Amino acid sequence: QVQMMQSGPEVREPGASVKVSCKASGYSFTDYGISWVRQAPGQGLEWMGWISAYYGNTNYALRLQGRVTMATDTSTSTAFMELRSLRSDDSAVYYCVREAQYHDYIVFLYWGQGTLVTVSS
Amino acid sequence: DIQMTQSPSSLSASVGDRVTITCRASQSISVYLNWYQQKPGKAPKLLIYAASSLQSGVPSRFSGSGSGTDFTLTISSLQPEDFATYYCQQSYSNLRTFGQGTKLDIK
Numbered sequence: 329q330v331q332m333m334q335s336g337p338e339v340r341e342p343g344a345s346v347k348v349s350c351k352a353s354g355y356s357f358t359d360y361g362i363s364w365v366r367q368a369p370g371q372g373l374e375w376m377g378w379i380s381a382y383y384g385n386t387n388y389a390l391r392l393q394g395r396v397t398m399a400t401d402t403s404t405s406t407a408f409m410e411l412r413s414l415r416s417d418d419s420a421v422y423y424c425v426r427e428a429q430y431h432d433y434i435v436f437l438y439w440g441q442g443t444l445v446t447v448s449s
Numbered sequence: 450d451i452q453m454t455q456s457p458s459s460l461s462a463s464v465g466d467r468v469t470i471t472c473r474a475s476q477s478i479s480v481y482l483n484w485y486q487q488k489p490g491k492a493p494k495l496l497i498y499a500a501s502s503l504q505s506g507v508p509s510r511f512s513g514s515g516s517g518t519d520f521t522l523t524i525s526s527l528q529p530e531d532f533a534t535y536y537c538q539q540s541y542s543n544l545r546t547f548g549q550g551t552k553l554d555i556k
Contacts, residue, residue, distance in 0.1 A: 439492035
């Protein structure tokens with residue numbers, strides 16, 4: 329079965345960077361894209377960006393461009409999301425999610441368990 | 450970015466009620482609209498894709514409709530396990546966006 333296993337919780341000071349990993353299993357890693365979605369405490373879902381696991385090309389949310397980088401390591405079937413210049417409002421649960429395609433329609437189907445990132449001095 | 454606006458932001462209802470949540474896109478997205486359910490402490494779960502197609506395993510009391518800019522999610526007869534937060538999400542643009550969510554709680 330498809331599983332997306334994320335790295336553990338992180339605490340960072342403002343201005344620092346954080347890198348979250350997401351190890352995929354149960355499918356051919358390069359067949360599907362991976363998005364990252366975050367959720368601040370008590371808030372809604374925010375799509376952060378997407379990476380093609382095959383080509384490595386990316387799309388980032390406009391408000392995060394310049395601070396976020398997504399990458400994959402196909403040898404270990406792992407996706408990474410790095411966020412720089414952290415602020416307190418970056419404190420959130422970060423999810424990786426594998427897409428699925430139903431005909432022309434892309435959905436977020438397989439979610440990681442989430443990684444809590446806390447930004448605090 | 451395509452903005453997605455849900456209404457209401459919160460809703461109180463009783464078991465057995467019929468409820469409708471709406472989602473409006475800032476531009477036409479055809480039927481590239483998905484609905485998710487999220488329970489506290491859990492990852493979201495796909496309910497509806499392509500505006501009206503029911504994801505496998507999702508109870509038939511959930512239904513979706515709409516096209517262009519206006520969409521609805523309807524739960525025909527609320528069950529206790531349906532009290533959760535619901536999000537719409539567009540997949541028309543490569544820059545995906547979610548609605549702000551609708552929290553459904555027990556009256």
